[in-house]
Amino acid sequence: MSIVKVNNISKRFKDKLVLDNINFSVNEGEIFGLIGPNGAGKSTLINIMTNLILTNNGSVEINGFDVVSNPVDAKSCIGLVPQELAVIEHITPYDNLEYFGALYGLKGKLLKSRINEALEISGLEDVKKKKVKKLSGGMKRRLNIAIAILNHPKLLILDEPTVGVDPQSRNHIFNFIKKISIEQNTTVIYTSHYMEEVEHLCSRIFIIDEGKEIAFGDKDYLKSLVYTNTKLVFEIKNSSAELVFSMKNLPGVLSVSEDSSCIISLIIDKSFNLSDALISVENNKAKITKIFYEEPSLEDVFLNLTGKNLRD
């Protein structure tokens, strides 16, 4: 059963079209990835889904309720964790949870048990009596998420929850998402521009760029879009911009990426000839220390479909 239906959503800010006819649905209990680079339109889409801004065209249904004509029922199903922190700094995590829980209408024993559950799931039990302003950025973000789940929402929307977060808090967030998905059958929409996070967590993924759908489906389907091509990785000594440029122009090379440790990855098709690449390396006075084939990642899918990296 679909818990979210996004139908033909388009949005303009003045003359700029930032969402162009977006369509997808999210199944109950699934962890759904919404991925795209900065400025792709993810936050705008979430703001429309949660009725914080209006769309120019199309509609969104949450749990069968239209978000514009039936906003109270639609919003009662949603726990939203926005990019900006929304916690009270001068009180403790426990008091934050008590305050926001009361706003949700929770009280007495139920409120206490939900607070304890949220503290346990977010791994904040040890710091529950510390002032929030003394906590790390990652802990504050975990508190933000803990607040959003107090009410056991059917749908939890997390907008880039790991930006600026330390690795320990990142792991907590991942484990927590998996846990509530399994134990509470919570549906999760997870936005990110980190492809590897989405690859790790999500069952289906919607890739968006410049307001348009680039691809949508499960990981195997998305990878099949580039499986017909192969990824060839070179570890290089004395790499240079000239070498990367010349690799880009070799016959059969569909895209090239280079990381900071002189690893050049090529997505190639059948017309690629390895000897062309070897000549190119030699002409550019570089040296190959290793060559190997690799399975394409979702990052490669994005590069292949759009011609650019997610984090340019």
Ligand SMILES: Nc1ncnc2c1ncn2[C@@H]1O[C@H](COP(=O)(O)OP(=O)(O)OP(=O)(O)O)[C@@H](O)[C@H]1O
């Ligand atoms: N209120 C606004 N007025 C005008 N333009 C806006 C407004 N909000 C967003 N935009 C523009 O809409 C586009 C999409 O922005 P949006 O914040 O939705 O992207 P995003 O994918 O969430 O990126 P990020 O991860 O950087 O938040 C951008 O070009 C942005 O500048």
